[in-house]
Amino acid sequence: MRPQSTMPTLLVGVLVALALGTASETLACASCGSGGDSPLVLYPNEPYKTYLGISQQSHFETVYADGTVARDNAGPERRTTVLAAFGASFSPDWFATLTVPYITNVRADRDQSGLGDVLAYVHWTVHPTSMLAPSLPQVQLFAGYKTGAARSVYDYEDDAQLDAYGTGFPEARAGVDLWWGSTAFQYGLAEVASLPFAKSYSGASRTPGRETRTTATVGYSFGEKAKLRGGATLAARSQRMADKQRIQDSEELDHGLFLTGDWQASERNDVRLTYARSAAFGRNKNATRADTMTVAVMRVL
Amino acid sequence: MQRWKVRAGALALMLGSVPAAAQCPRLAPKDLPALATARGGQLELVFFASWCTACKAHLTAHHSGHTVLIGSFDKAERLEQVIRVLKPNAPCYLDDGITAALGIASLPKVVAWPLPSKPR
Numbered sequence: 001m002r003p004q005s006t007m008p009t010l011l012v013g014v015l016v017a018l019a020l021g022t023a024s025e026t027l028a029c030a031s032c033g034s035g036g037d038s039p040l041v042l043y044p045n046e047p048y049k050t051y052l053g054i055s056q057q058s059h060f061e062t063v064y065a066d067g068t069v070a071r072d073n074a075g076p077e078r079r080t081t082v083l084a085a086f087g088a089s090f091s092p093d094w095f096a097t098l099t100v101p102y103i104t105n106v107r108a109d110r111d112q113s114g115l116g117d118v119l120a121y122v123h124w125t126v127h128p129t130s131m132l133a134p135s136l137p138q139v140q141l142f143a144g145y146k147t148g149a150a151r152s153v154y155d156y157e158d159d160a161q162l163d164a165y166g167t168g169f170p171e172a173r174a175g176v177d178l179w180w181g182s183t184a185f186q187y188g189l190a191e192v193a194s195l196p197f198a199k200s201y202s203g204a205s206r207t208p209g210r211e212t213r214t215t216a217t218v219g220y221s222f223g224e225k226a227k228l229r230g231g232a233t234l235a236a237r238s239q240r241m242a243d244k245q246r247i248q249d250s251e252e253l254d255h256g257l258f259l260t261g262d263w264q265a266s267e268r269n270d271v272r273l274t275y276a277r278s279a280a281f282g283r284n285k286n287a288t289r290a291d292t293m294t295v296a297v298m299r300v301l
Numbered sequence: 302m303q304r305w306k307v308r309a310g311a312l313a314l315m316l317g318s319v320p321a322a323a324q325c326p327r328l329a330p331k332d333l334p335a336l337a338t339a340r341g342g343q344l345e346l347v348f349f350a351s352w353c354t355a356c357k358a359h360l361t362a363h364h365s366g367h368t369v370l371i372g373s374f375d376k377a378e379r380l381e382q383v384i385r386v387l388k389p390n391a392p393c394y395l396d397d398g399i400t401a402a403l404g405i406a407s408l409p410k411v412v413a414w415p416l417p418s419k420p421r
Contacts, residue, residue, distance in 0.1 A: 044352060045374035045400075045408060092352075092375050130379070131357040132386055138352075182354045224355070224407075267406050300406055 029140060029177045030188030030217040033229050033260035033274060038099050038119050038144060039296065040085040044092035044128070046300045051085035051099075053272070053296030061289040063279050065249045069289065074161045076105035081116070083296070093125045103150075105162040112162035117150045121173075134182030142192075144173040154201040169196040169208050181221075186229075190215040198241075209238030209251060227262040232281075255282040268300040324381050325372060328394035330402040333414055336369065343367050347391070348400065348410040351379040356409040357387070364391040373400045374408065 032041045040051040057079040061069050080103070087097040101116035121144035129138040152168025153161055175192030194211040212235070219229035237252040258276040265271050272294070279289035328336070337344045345368040349356035352375065360370065360383065370389060372380030373396035384393045399405075403412060 043374075044350065045406065092350075128352045128379070129354065130351050130383075131354045131360075132351070132383060134354055 031190035042095040048301035055294035063284040078106040117166040146171040186219040211237040253285040254287040325393040327397040329397040344414040350375040353408040
């Protein structure tokens, strides 16, 4: 009779012990690290925090309403975004962030740079994680406002639209973020609704559709030093309007994927590496497919 | 009648509708020398918060007479609830500027006080 190997049992034991027994950072969120436009969150022990990230977006393709995919003759082939954010805590449960993007669009040997839309967010932790009830999630509500001041595809001046840095419309946002982070294996779900406001371009009042964005995240925390998270996003936007008339077939659907690694370089400094792919899987419609790599440094002040 | 009042009070306390008396007094940096003298000259400061699951092991461990627990970066009621439930064998205090004075930025954190002097 062949002796039974103890290796699989040992391996399972080690994995279970790692999953259940490792002390880990409980605080995070389902949407941070998903490659979104407001990536900074503050923990209760962080009075002020800065974020400086640089991301490179490439392999742009447009997924049209009928599902066909094509490279565009206009717009950037490559986009570099420098994202600077500052956050301040008002109490263990409240913090606010301000995010400013600076975008460089490149096509062939030409490039254009300018400010993107500024984002302001307020976060309220309704239910913090507690060591007394580790199975309950951290529940965080947030509200935000995105300016629509940056030049967009509605008012570009560059022939190849390289000076389009924003969506062209201001937007109010509100959402909820649930995060189970008490064990080494972590998971969460975030939902954010965006309400864009109408703006006039070329004499016509235009309004993008309302958007809901769902983010599902799973992660693993390697003690306090490193975290790995991955997940999927589903962004669905209703039909656009021009002069109060709905534009047929203009609704958008974007299924994205992301993978993020956080490394605590020192007690006050974190480094984050994110890969995100928009319109990555499933049915997408009127969406932009692109690969984004981001390197960011976060510093507690 | 008196017995029912006591039971109702205990139930309300359990449900959290009546705040329990504060268990953890505030502790400022200026209070540390006197506290150290009272506890044999040396302190082991254990910083914790209710949201810090990694802190739980520090609270439930058996402590020496030099250990004091300092709740920080958190609301007083949450810190005191943790103390009420876990019943650690060391006194607890609420941070009143000690984390800022010692430059504590993350939890859990265990610090010896007085801080060892730097070699000249």
